[in-house]
Amino acid sequence: MHHEPSRTEQHDWETWYEDEAVESMPWFLRELDQDFDQSLKELQINGQRRALDLGSGPGTQAIQLADRGFRVTGVDISPTAVRKASERARREGKKVEFLQDDILHTRLNGRRFEVVVDRGCFHTLPLESRPVYVKTVSALLEDQGVLLLKCFSHLQPGTDGPYRLTPDEVREQFGKDFEILSLRDSIFLGNHKPPPKALYAILRKRQ
């Protein structure tokens, strides 16, 4: 099989966060992603639930979740991203736990969350590590816990940046461990104009 190299290694992320202001990064979005917002309302996931923001980067999504009453942990592979996100939370007076963690070698073992959000992390991971991601996220979720997943869509032209996913790939990767509650086209709002085409999935951990 053709072997695709990992798109972005840890040191690349770290260099990126060291060198650039998070506000100018393509994915930066101050508001809560509209798809996450809608899903949390529809699924009536609120209150004091434990939420994990996977690949939390600038930390805006984690902070927005904390604003909505969630008890939030944000994890990122880049120590500088974690530091910048923690500083943002402190500046804004928000209580969020930010930790450095590689989801493919997680140290969160034993922790359990009711909801996990992933806005742009999964689609950057090396293809061969996708099964590890699926098993890890499943283990981090409570029974019936929900993963809200946003990734680049195969409808997005070009090959630069993250991998593009088809709905079939999402079904194939997640279908065994997760019930697919919804899978549809969306967009990635941020600094890219026009916004890249996205796939958005609501996945519920199987019993």
Ligand SMILES: C[S@@+](CC[C@H](N)C(=O)[O-])C[C@H]1O[C@@H](n2cnc3c(N)ncnc32)[C@H](O)[C@@H]1O
């Ligand atoms: C496209 S950015 C999105 C950041 C954030 N979710 C947002 O929407 O602003 C992807 C993030 O995933 C992080 N990341 C990449 N690989 C990771 C891994 N193996 N474990 C944890 N985080 C990772 C990167 O450092 C980066 O911050």
